[in-house]
Amino acid sequence: MERSEVLKQFKPDHENMLNILHALQNNNSQNYLSEEDLKIAASYLNTTYSHIYGVATYYTMFSLKPRGKYIIRVCNSPVCNMENSTKVIEEIKKNLSIEVGETTDDMRFTLELSECLGKCEEAPGMMINEDVVGNLDNVDFKSIFDNYN
Numbered sequence: 821m822e823r824s825e826v827l828k829q830f831k832p833d834h835e836n837m838l839n840i841l842h843a844l845q846n847n848n849s850q851n852y853l854s855e856e857d858l859k860i861a862a863s864y865l866n867t868t869y870s871h872i873y874g875v876a877t878y879y880t881m882f883s884l885k886p887r888g889k890y891i892i893r894v895c896n897s898p899v900c901n902m903e904n905s906t907k908v909i910e911e912i913k914k915n916l917s918i919e920v921g922e923t924t925d926d927m928r929f930t931l932e933l934s935e936c937l938g939k940c941e942e943a944p945g946m947m948i949n950e951d952v953v954g955n956l957d958n959v960d961f962k963s964i965f966d967n968y969n
C-alpha cells in the first residue's frame with residue numbers, strides 16, 4: 821500500500837502519532853520505519869523529523885533498521901525468567917544462528933526480547949508476530965519455525 825493510503829486512515833492529529841508509526845511500520849515489507857516513513861509522518865503531522873525520530877527511537881516496538889518477516893519476541897519478564905526463558909533464548913539463538921537483535925540472512929526471522937506478554941500461566945512464552953506461543957520448555961523450535969515461511 822502507498823504510504824499516502826496508510827496515512828489517510830488517520831486524522832493528522834498528534835494523538836495519532838503512535839498509531840501512524842505502527843501502521844507505517846506494518847506496511848513496510850521489512851518491518852521497520854525507514855527514513856522516508858519518518859519524513860512522511862513528520863510532514864503529515866506538521867512536526868519536525870527530529871520529533872518523530874525521537875518518538876520512534878524511544879519505543880522499543882519500533883525499529884529503524886530492516887527486520888525479518890517474522891519478529892520473535894521472547895518474554896524475559898520475571899515469571900518467564902523463573903521458568904527458564906534464558907534457556908529458551910539460547911536455544912532459539914542456536915537454532916537460527918543469530919543473536920538477540922539480529923535477523924537471519926534470509927530475512928525470515930528477527931529475535932527480540934519482550935516484557936510480559938500477559939500469558940504468564942504458559943511461561944516461558946514468546947510471540948511470533950501476533951501469535952503467542954507458550955510452554956516452551958522442551959519444545960522443538962525447528963518444527964515451530966517451520967510453520968512460518
Ligand code: FES
Pocket residue numbers: 895896897898899900901935936937938939940941943944945
Ligand atoms: S512474565 Fe512472561 S508472559 Fe508474563
